Amino acid sequence: MRHPLDDELDRQPYMASDETAADSAEQQIQAERRRLADDLHDIAGFTFTTAIVQLEAIRRLLRENPQESMRRMERLQEFMRLGLDDIRRSVRTLKGPPGQEAGIDLEEALGQLLETTRDMTGATVESEVSVPLNRLAPAQQKVLYHAVREGLTNGIRHGRCTRFSVSIAIRDDLLELLMANDGSPAAGCSDPGIGLCAMRSRVGALGGTMDVVASPEGGYRFRVRLPVGDPIFPH
Known part of the structure; x- marks a missing residue:
């Protein structure tokens, strides 16, 4: 029993x-x-x-x-x-x-985002992409899109930026987004707010890094680096 x-x-x-x-x-x-x-x-x-x-x-x-x-x-x-x-x-x-x-189509979404920024703010936005965006993982595409949008928002809101450059490439075997602007010191956001903190968390979740530094030429540089994950991209 x-x-x-x-x-x-x-x-x-x-x-x-x-x-x-x-x-x-x-x-x-x-x-x-x-x-x-x-x-x-x-x-x-x-x-x-x-x-x-x-x-x-x-x-x-x-x-x-x-x-x-x-x-x-x-x-x-x-x-x-x-x-x-x-x-x-x-x-x-x-x-x-x-x-x-x-998910998003990064190539289309990024093009619309940059064109909207040019059209609605009058800022000059140059871009150079040497990576086949449609071959990135969906999570990478979303993180890069959010990062570009956050970089533009911060530059316009805090730094009164009038010029941006956006580059996406493979550097040192890492997928790298590099944004530069002509903003005032506030554009660097040494005291990161909700947007940059959330962005850092998104990037970290994919094993990447993010940093915002003053550029020697003036303005600020915003960089996101992610593991490539699959060696399908040209170097």
Whole structure:
């Protein structure tokens, strides 16, 4: 005849397993919330920073060139609508299973991002890409896109930058994003805020590094380096 204590001992492994599963599910939910918060910060930061620059330009033009002001206002309205759509897409991921995150076409998304920055802020943005972006892992594509957007947002918001260069290449067997700007010291963000801290975490999750340093030529350089992972890229 089994002792009641034997039944209790038999149940303990299952109880421990249930607790482990619950802890794992909670960790996954918390990670998803952090990812969503970071995405919303990135989207809102870029959208509102760019919109403020455009509104300042419209205000200056309002009296001397009403037609151009109206044209810019219409473009700004469409830009804000697209930003709102991006926010809605991020929020909708909460309704899906944890970890389900849509990928991006980095080549197309990057081109649109740089063109929007040129068009809406008047900044000069030069780019040089020597890596087949469509052959990068989806996680690498997302991190690089977020990094470029964060670099542009910080440069415009804090450093009043008017010129950027963006380079993506393989250097020293690492995938490297290098951004440079002509910003004031604030563009370096020696006191990193939410965006740069989140960016550092994203890069670190892929085994990479990130640094922001003053450039000898003036301005700041923002660099992200990631392990290549698969030797399919030309050197």
